[in-house]
Amino acid sequence: MRSMLKTSVAALATAAVMATGAFAAGHAEPLTGDLRINLDTSNPAPRATMEAMIARFQAKHPDLNITTTVIDREAYKTQIRNFLSADAPDVLTWYAANRMRPYVEAGLLEDVSDMWAEGTDIAQELASTKGAMTIDGKQWGVPYTYYQWGIYYRKDIYEELGLKEPANFDEMVANCEAMIASGRKCYTIGTKWLWTASGWFDYLNMRTHGFDFHMQMARGEIAWTDDRVRQTFANWRRLVDLGAFVDDHQNKDWQQSLPFLVDGSAGAILKGNFAVAPLREAGLTDDQLDFHQFPSITEGVALAEDAPTDTFHIAAGAQNKKAARAFLAHMASAEEQSIINNGENLGQLPVNANASIDDDKFLKEGFAMLSSNSPGGVAQFFDRDFPAEMAKAAMEGMQEFMVFPDNLDDILERLESVRQDTY
Amino acid sequence: MFPTPIEKSSRQWQIGYQVLLPIVMLLWLAPLLAVALFSIRPDVDFTVGNYWGLPSSFEMLANYGQVFNSAMPKYILNSFIITVPTVIGAVALSCMTGFALGVYRFKGNLLIFFMFIAGNFIPFQILMVPVRDLTLDMGLYNTKTGLILFHVAFQTGFCTLFMRNFIRALPFELIEAARVEGIAEWRIFWYIVLPLMKPAIAALSVLIFTFIWNDYFWAIVLTTGENAQPVTAGITSFNAQFRAMYHLMSAGSIIAALPPVAMFFLMQKHFIAGLTLGAVK
Numbered sequence: 001m002r003s004m005l006k007t008s009v010a011a012l013a014t015a016a017v018m019a020t021g022a023f024a025a026g027h028a029e030p031l032t033g034d035l036r037i038n039l040d041t042s043n044p045a046p047r048a049t050m051e052a053m054i055a056r057f058q059a060k061h062p063d064l065n066i067t068t069t070v071i072d073r074e075a076y077k078t079q080i081r082n083f084l085s086a087d088a089p090d091v092l093t094w095y096a097a098n099r100m101r102p103y104v105e106a107g108l109l110e111d112v113s114d115m116w117a118e119g120t121d122i123a124q125e126l127a128s129t130k131g132a133m134t135i136d137g138k139q140w141g142v143p144y145t146y147y148q149w150g151i152y153y154r155k156d157i158y159e160e161l162g163l164k165e166p167a168n169f170d171e172m173v174a175n176c177e178a179m180i181a182s183g184r185k186c187y188t189i190g191t192k193w194l195w196t197a198s199g200w201f202d203y204l205n206m207r208t209h210g211f212d213f214h215m216q217m218a219r220g221e222i223a224w225t226d227d228r229v230r231q232t233f234a235n236w237r238r239l240v241d242l243g244a245f246v247d248d249h250q251n252k253d254w255q256q257s258l259p260f261l262v263d264g265s266a267g268a269i270l271k272g273n274f275a276v277a278p279l280r281e282a283g284l285t286d287d288q289l290d291f292h293q294f295p296s297i298t299e300g301v302a303l304a305e306d307a308p309t310d311t312f313h314i315a316a317g318a319q320n321k322k323a324a325r326a327f328l329a330h331m332a333s334a335e336e337q338s339i340i341n342n343g344e345n346l347g348q349l350p351v352n353a354n355a356s357i358d359d360d361k362f363l364k365e366g367f368a369m370l371s372s373n374s375p376g377g378v379a380q381f382f383d384r385d386f387p388a389e390m391a392k393a394a395m396e397g398m399q400e401f402m403v404f405p406d407n408l409d410d411i412l413e414r415l416e417s418v419r420q421d422t423y
Numbered sequence: 424m425f426p427t428p429i430e431k432s433s434r435q436w437q438i439g440y441q442v443l444l445p446i447v448m449l450l451w452l453a454p455l456l457a458v459a460l461f462s463i464r465p466d467v468d469f470t471v472g473n474y475w476g477l478p479s480s481f482e483m484l485a486n487y488g489q490v491f492n493s494a495m496p497k498y499i500l501n502s503f504i505i506t507v508p509t510v511i512g513a514v515a516l517s518c519m520t521g522f523a524l525g526v527y528r529f530k531g532n533l534l535i536f537f538m539f540i541a542g543n544f545i546p547f548q549i550l551m552v553p554v555r556d557l558t559l560d561m562g563l564y565n566t567k568t569g570l571i572l573f574h575v576a577f578q579t580g581f582c583t584l585f586m587r588n589f590i591r592a593l594p595f596e597l598i599e600a601a602r603v604e605g606i607a608e609w610r611i612f613w614y615i616v617l618p619l620m621k622p623a624i625a626a627l628s629v630l631i632f633t634f635i636w637n638d639y640f641w642a643i644v645l646t647t648g649e650n651a652q653p654v655t656a657g658i659t660s661f662n663a664q665f666r667a668m669y670h671l672m673s674a675g676s677i678i679a680a681l682p683p684v685a686m687f688f689l690m691q692k693h694f695i696a697g698l699t700l701g702a703v704k
Contacts, residue, residue, distance in 0.1 A: 043663035044493065069648040072660040079647050086559050255666060259472025274665040282470035 031061040035323045036089040037068045040076035049345035057330045064323055084108040088317030090324040096132035096143060096309040097380040098218065098387060103313075104135050110314035113138045115325060122332050125352045128370070129309050132380055141313035142328045145341055147348040148366030149199060149306040149381075152275055153268035154261065155290040157184070165292040169207070169235065172295050176244045179267045186244040188266035190252030191402060194395035198382030199270055201398050202306050205232045207297035211304035211376035218385040220423030224394075224415040233401065233408055235297060240405050250403055258282070270294070272308065273348065276362050291365050293373065304376030305369065308384060309351065393418040462486055462673035469669050486674040494649045495675055498657030502682070505570050505653050506635045510628050512575035513582050517627070518620060520579070521586025522612050526598060536587060542580035551644055558645055565647050573645065574635050582627055589623040590616060625693030633683045654679040 041050045047070055058066050069089070071079060076093075083089065084103060094100055103109050116123050116130060116139040123130070126143060133139045158164070158175075161182055166172035176186035191197045206214045209228055216222050222229065239245070246252075246260050258275070260266035262282045269275060279289055296303060312331055314324040330336060337350035343358040349367050350357070357367050370378065383391040397411040429440055449456075457475075463483040464473075473479060524536050554573060555564070563569030593616065601611045642656035649657060658679060661671040687694065 041664070042660045043668075046664065069650075070660075071647055072657075072662065073664055074659055074662065075643055075647075075656065078643070082555070083647055086564060253667070255469060256472070258470045262471050272665070278466075278470040278666065281467050283467075 030063050031323045031326055032063045033320045033323065035064050035066045035320050035327065037066065038083065038089040038092040039068060039070045040073045040093045042070050042072045046346055049340050053331060053336055053340050057327055084315055088315035090315065090318040090320050091327050092313055092315060094311055094313050095384055096129065096311050097384050099384045100140055101135055104140050108316050109140045110316050110318060110321065111138045112140060112314060115142065115328060125334060125354050126332060128378060129351050132309050141311040142332045143309045143311045143351040144331055144337065145346055145348045146307045146309040146351055147273040148370055149272045151268050151270050151292050151294055153290055154264060154288060156288045157264055157267050166295045168295050169297040173238055176239065176242055180243060185246045185266040186268060188246045188257045188260035188269050189249045190254045190257035191249045191399045192251060192253045194399055195383055196254050197398040197402055198395045200236065202379060202382050203270065203294040204236050206304045207294060207301060208232045208235055210301040211379065214379060220419055224412045224419055237405050240402055245402060250399055273362055273366055286361050291362050293369050302376035303374055305374040305378055306381050307370055307378045308381045387422055390418060390422045458673045458676055461669050462677055464670050466670055486670050489671060490674045490678055494657060494660060495678065497649055498652060498654040501567060501651060502636055502653040505567050506632055508571050509574040509635045510631045513578040513631055514624055514627055516579045517582030517586045520583045521590050522616055524587045525590030539580045539583040555644055565651050567651050570641060570645050573641060578631055585627055586623060589620060593619055622693055625690055629686055629690045629694050632686050636683050
């Protein structure tokens with residue numbers, strides 16, 4: 001009760017501060033000039049979501065001249081360095097953690113620690129991702145959405161075989177044996193573009209040794225030839241040797257791996273929440289498709305999750321940093337985050353703890369999991385947490401391991417030499 | 424004569440040929456047919472793994488409609504705005520350089536000609552960074568003008584090679600006769616040489632049009648947004664963050680491929696004339 005009182009007092013106080021801020025912005029010193037926003041939300045639905053969110057900001061600040069450039073999401077990844085150094089916008093979308101590190105280190109992103117300072121709305125409501133936004137003790141952006149990872153499985157098939165959601169790794173393996181005995185594969189995966197395999201590594205490693213160990217690896221503090229890393233791969237090998245994964249997965253992209261789940265020749269998939277939409281479109285009902293958290297492996301290791309976070313940043317070369325900060329604050333508010341993440345828009349999880357969640361089975365489970373059952377921490381995803389060079393080599397090694405598990409020694413030695421070159 | 428014309432070979436050969444031809448043709452066209460088929464499929468077919476069977480529903484109107492409701496028309500317009508001036512610029516410049524290098528004998532003629540050719544032998548990827556910096560310094564980064572100017576500069580080398588050799592093959596007596604009549608040099612170029620170059624101009628225009636229309640590399644290096652990007656770079660804008668929209672990309676590709684194909688069919692006569700003109704004397 002006391003804490004509730006405290007929060008409401010704090011909320012009132014911040015509301016008052018905000019109101020005066022808005023008053024100041026609206027009357028004494030309205031935001032003027034140009035505000036240039038670069039977006040990578042190129043697909044029609046997210047694009048409309050972002051444009052509507054920007055329009056609401058524009059309505060609050062009619063004197064501001066906002067230009068929005070939408071760039072194809074893949075092209076954006078190669079162009080970001082280009083436009084940040086050559087033709088900096090004021091505000092841009094990007095990703096948290098290691099993915100922003102090169103641009104932070106090159107001095108291309110603005111330090112927004114002031115927005116995260118103690119007592120601000122952002123510091124209170126977006127606390128779950130503060131770690132992911134921090135490099136060298138400073139914050140470099142503000143997140144707008146994230147989504148959970150976990151195991152999406154065919155509930156009807158599990159029930160038919162009398163299987164339950166596994167509570168630990170042994171049960172997971174036992175489920176898998178039953179699945180194989182029924183002539184199916186346990187997990188579908190398409191490793192053609194490598195990253196899907198690293199999702200398995202993230203979970204196996206975080207469940208075997210914990211979040212902190214995983215992050216030490218990401219920072220290059222642990223040798224790939226370390227026995228603990230071998231232990232992670234040994235757990236993985238239990239599944240590979242069982243024949244748990246669909247054949248020829250190295251020739252399929254992740255979308256091409258979905259048909260196995262749809263026709264029931266595989267029972268489950270480890271994937272982010274974005275897999276739900278196409279699976280529903282393909283005819284799977286919420287009675288057939290269900291979600292469970294990746295089960296614990298080593299007892300006593302705190303569960304940690306992958307939840308890739310998408311963010312807004314201010315360019316260091318921005319012309320209108322005042323308006324840019326106002327925009328970030330607008331986007332971070334509970335109200336905006338509820339709207340942009342609802343089912344009609346992004347269909348993901350808001351980062352703001354006060355935002356409301358859409359009435360969607362998977363979003364609800366994901367939100368409950370991330371907010372109350374992920375005590376170990378929240379990782380971004382392998383290729384966002386590990387430096388690019390290391391991630392590329394490691395993901396190639398993981399794909400090779402899944403096809404030729406006997407090559408493990410070679411693979412780990414190769415990765416170890418990459419680690420020594422990278423860090 | 425080798426190879427023996429098919430109508431002179433034995434009957435078995437002819438039958439074998441007639442049977443094999445459609446099969447090989449189907450194989451050859453398979454990727455294109457797949458794209459055409461994908462472009463009328465619904466999205467769901469890709470999730471249930473129905474790649475080659477009958478589409479579960481025919482979504483031709485919906486898919487193509489969505490293509491036209493997206494930024495595609497803008498991208499296609501950009502492509503035209505970039506391609507047409509480039510073709511005109513490169514062909515016009517190369518007519519003049521070709522005339523100068525083909526008709527006049529002066530010191531360094533061969534050297535200049537070699538420099539034009541040498542430009543063609545540079546793998547263009549290594550020019551990426553300097554060209555990008557140059558357009559940036561000139562304030563032309565992410566503009567259609569920047570892309571046009573670069574294409575004109577780069578294509579003129581190849582066009583000059585083509586035009587110079589074509590002019591060399593023209594009967595020099597025509598020019599000499601005109602000079603004897605006392606006609607000014609620019610009039611010789613305009614009234615005598617240029618009309619004779621029509622087949623070459625037509626052939627080159629078609630060729631350059633397809634080159635520039637299909638350019639992807641420079642489009643993504645020099646432009647970033649839909650205000651300047653041509654259709655080749657814009658087509659991937661159908662992709663979502665996580666999902667590749669195969670059906671929309673296929674429909675978009677077919678639309679994007681139509682102008683160069685139409686160009687070829689309309690100009691086919693000139694195209695073939697240009698290619699064979701020098702061959703039979």
